[in-house]
Amino acid sequence: MIHVIRKDGESIENLFRRFNTKLRNSGNLYLVKGKKYFKKKITRNAQKKSAIHRTRVKNYYEFLVKSGQYDETSSQRSRR
Known part of the structure; x- marks a missing residue:
């Protein structure tokens, strides 16, 4: 599971962007999409x-x- 903590003064957009990059780099998204069509x-x-x-x-x-x-x-x- 990907865990992202909001930094002081960080906007929601930046937090969401950091979350998305961690999600893409982790490879979990590909695993979930692959299981969807298994x-x-x-x-x-x-x-x-x-x-x-x-x-x-x-x-x-x-x-x-x-x-x-x-x-x-x-x-x-x-x-x-």
Whole structure:
């Protein structure tokens, strides 16, 4: 934790500036920002499940295209 004490006759702006420089130099800000967007690693079981799902969906769409039931132009997702 960063601790800054106000000196005699020091303005709030200078105190705040000293605090910000200590914060930047300490590296704590980068650690906090890094933890904010941290994602857990996917487990092996979840990886296998998602791989199986992807292959099933891919095979299903290939079947629809081969059988003529799938129209690629009409089913594209619209982007916002």
